[in-house]
Amino acid sequence: MWRLLVRWFHQLASPPYFYRFAGRVAPWFGVVGGLLIVAGAYGGLALAPADYQQGDGFRIIYVHVPSAYLSMMAYVVMASAAFVGFVWRIKLAHAVAVSAAPIGASFTFLALVTGMLWGKPMWGTYWQWADARLVSELVLLFLYFGYMALRAAFEERDKADRASALLAVVGVVNVPIIHYSVIWWSTLHQGPSISKLDAPSIDASMLVPLLLMIFGHTFLFVYVLFERLKGEVLLRERQARWVRKLVGTTA
């Protein structure tokens, strides 16, 4: 069993095999993610009651929390892939890191914007430079931008892979800082509601749609990652025979 798994893993690292695998698997993630998001959005916007303090304004968590969670999750995926690519020189791993970066940056941007839109009516301010949670999440956005900009500065893909991988791995230090900022320091941002070990501080009628949204967004992330990866693999392998055969040019 173990040997079979290892063989499958090695096979997966081969670009043509992976390309076919991603093409088969991606649509399922898209469909399941789409269904979960539709169900979660209906539950969160129509079924869940208004909050006792915030009224209907609290409903922005159904976008904010999944985005914030995936902004960090995508970074962990990117950094892990970059690490594997750097140490074992696996090209497909670098392709994963490259493909994850813009998705992670988008979720980070969404988390920041939805947070600011909520902050103005609830806290009374869009942004506070002294808040550790807000600033560390902004640093995450700049890490994504830095990773993408660094790659763009290299002409050769191999060099870009290696240099940007180092940045991606080092930046992972920021992820626990974001997560624990509201516990380690006093912040304007509230503490965790659902990732606590004891009972969650959010009513079940509001929690269930939120969990649906979190899973839905995660599936959506995997779907978009696979779709981007297919493009990235084709680009990297454009000289290979299997790609030429695939697109029908024999020149």
Place this chain on the structure above:
Amino acid sequence: MTPRRQRMIVIGLVLAGVAVAVLLASAAFQESVNYFRTPTQVASGDVPATRSIRLGGMVADDSVARDPGSLTVRFTVTDYANNVDVVYTGVLPDLFREGQGVVTRGRLGADGVFEAEEVLAKHDENYMPPEVKEALANAKKAQ
């Protein structure tokens, strides 16, 4: 040593170095990374009188008094160990309520009253429908 091992050590050392640097920096700036000071810190004289600071805590129950005819409002910020009286002139955020979190920015006056220039509501991590809140309040009263 294989090149693969070498690369693993290099990346591990770089990561460890950055992590240690960040750890040291955040330990050194612990005070300034904190967004606000508590009433207990103010009471212990831990707070400079000349500089503007942020004071955070709960708005004490039955402490909010509005000045008729102006936007001036007085209230007490508490951490249930110590209290600080605050005076503020301006518009309060919607979530400003007694028994809820608040962060004010301003200066501690010579008379011990905190003169706030800005008041922000600090929302807590509790989310529930109004009926649940009511049920909780009733249960507390019945005790």
